[in-house]
Amino acid sequence: MMMFHRIFYLLILTVALAAANVAFSNGEDAVKYCRLCKNTGKIICKIHEKTVHLGLCSYRMDFPCGCLGLGWTVCDKGEELHPKETAAAREEADRERKALEAFLDGRRNLYDLLIFGREFEKEHIQHIEGEHFKEITTVRGDKLFKIPVSPHQMAHLYMFRCEEAFTTFAGMVEAPANYQPSPYGKWQLLMWSTVDQELKASHKMVGNTQYPLATGNARLLTICPFKPDSNNREEAIDDEENFHNVIHNMVHIMFEEWGGFVDGCFPWWFYEGSSHWVEYRLFNRVLSYCGGEAAKELVARDKKWETLIYKLAIESKDPPLLSMSNMKMQDLTFNHRLKSWSIVDWMMNTGTKKQFIEFIRTLKRSKSEGNSWRDGYEIAISEVDAKWKEWALVMYAPRTILKLEKENEARAKAFVDHQIELIKSLPQ
Ligand SMILES: [Zn+2]
Ligand SMILES: [Zn+2]
Numbered sequence: 427m428m429m430f431h432r433i434f435y436l437l438i439l440t441v442a443l444a445a446a447n448v449a450f451s452n453g454e455d456a457v458k459y460c461r462l463c464k465n466t467g468k469i470i471c472k473i474h475e476k477t478v479h480l481g482l483c484s485y486r487m488d489f490p491c492g493c494l495g496l497g498w499t500v501c502d503k504g505e506e507l508h509p510k511e512t513a514a515a516r517e518e519a520d521r522e523r524k525a526l527e528a529f530l531d532g533r534r535n536l537y538d539l540l541i542f543g544r545e546f547e548k549e550h551i552q553h554i555e556g557e558h559f560k561e562i563t564t565v566r567g568d569k570l571f572k573i574p575v576s577p578h579q580m581a582h583l584y585m586f587r588c589e590e591a592f593t594t595f596a597g598m599v600e601a602p603a604n605y606q607p608s609p610y611g612k613w614q615l616l617m618w619s620t621v622d623q624e625l626k627a628s629h630k631m632v633g634n635t636q637y638p639l640a641t642g643n644a645r646l647l648t649i650c651p652f653k654p655d656s657n658n659r660e661e662a663i664d665d666e667e668n669f670h671n672v673i674h675n676m677v678h679i680m681f682e683e684w685g686g687f688v689d690g691c692f693p694w695w696f697y698e699g700s701s702h703w704v705e706y707r708l709f710n711r712v713l714s715y716c717g718g719e720a721a722k723e724l725v726a727r728d729k730k731w732e733t734l735i736y737k738l739a740i741e742s743k744d745p746p747l748l749s750m751s752n753m754k755m756q757d758l759t760f761n762h763r764l765k766s767w768s769i770v771d772w773m774m775n776t777g778t779k780k781q782f783i784e785f786i787r788t789l790k791r792s793k794s795e796g797n798s799w800r801d802g803y804e805i806a807i808s809e810v811d812a813k814w815k816e817w818a819l820v821m822y823a824p825r826t827i828l829k830l831e832k833e834n835e836a837r838a839k840a841f842v843d844h845q846i847e848l849i850k851s852l853p854q
């Protein structure tokens with residue numbers, strides 16, 4: 427019994443001493459240990475801790491959390507406890523802010539000031555830069571696939587979308603991934619939230635005011651999510667249509683720029699047909715086009731182009747290529763566009779990349795479509811229709827069309843799924 431008491435006593439004493447020890451060490455550590463930053467000098471930002479957002483993006487300077495996307499802010503409340511760490515963190519944050527400020531200042535002087543004059547700050551323009559594109563944007567947020575997308579995320583979404591359009595284009599002409607538009611360096615996408623901004627930007631940057639969109643010098647696209655309605659009033663368009671418009675026009679710009687800009691080198695059927703081809707390939711439908719003649723039919727017949735062109739081809743009602751060679755953009759009817767799209771489809775499905783590349787190179791060199799068919803595909807321009815038709819009547823034939831349409835639908839669905847994933851992965 428006595429023994430038990432002694433052990434019990436000892437036990438109590440030990441526990442009491444241990445408690446005192448803890449209290450003591452706690453008391454001492456409280457002087458040295460900063461609970462805010464664990465003595466790192468950096469307070470974790472809960473929003474960006476796991477989704478650090480670096481790179482050239484002016485939105486980072488406006489993040490309400492104040493962390494610039496770094497994932498932490500400087501701990502100045504505990505500065506006395508860890509002066510060195512705070513100083514190091516402050517230096518790192520300052521360096522980052524200065525780099526962003528220098529980027530933004532450069533862009534503002536080049537664009538915001540030029541487009542809007544001294545009052546440019548009223549327009550709240552943001553700038554981001556990616557691998558192949560620079561974006562100037564006042565774009566608004568939206569809800570896409572039921573997911574809220576902030577203006578910042580919208581800007582990045584279009585950056586991703588442009589990069590992917592580039593990948594598709596690069597596959598067509600075998601451009602390497604590190605290809606850069608030259609001599610300008612990176613394509614420019616100017617995305618505006620109002621028609622007024624778009625018109626000003628188009629006027630200043632492109633030298634004309636094609637409403638509501640302008641492209642220029644194979645390196646710059648200005649666009650806004652509006653279009654003129656039948657009374658030439660502004661009508662807002664949704665993100666899907668805007669996406670189509672950006673892709674359609676970016677593809678124009680990429681073809682124009684690749685191998686050097688040569689004004690008027692492409693026959694209009696090829697200019698439109700190549701953009702239609704990429705758009706149809708991605709979305710399995712066509713919503714975007716340049717010029718007005720085909721507008722009504724394009725809106726009504728935006729899908730299943732294989733069946734439509736097959737019907738024309740089998741009845742020999744497809745417009746002859748020779749009749750399209752000197753046709754102006756605004757004169758391209760819906761059937762001209764179908765044929766244009768399908769000739770590009772034929773080129774992409776049957777010819778080699780080398781042939782396609784030589785076709786474009788010769789157009790840039792000679793501006794002669796006849797030369798291009800000869801040098802690229804080793805056929806006379808007068809032979810193209812027959813060769814195309816032989817292929818088209820098999821490719822789009824009723825007995826194979828269901829399989830083809832299924833493949834197209836599966837690809838388009840995968841593309842939508844990919845868009846949803848992309849939206850979910852956008853920076854905060
Ligand atoms: Zn601290
Ligand atoms: Zn950003």
Ligand SMILES: [Zn+2]
Pocket residue numbers: 471472473474475489491492493494495496497498
């Ligand atoms: Zn943050």
Ligand SMILES: [Zn+2]
Pocket residue numbers: 674675678697698701715716
């Ligand atoms: Zn076009």
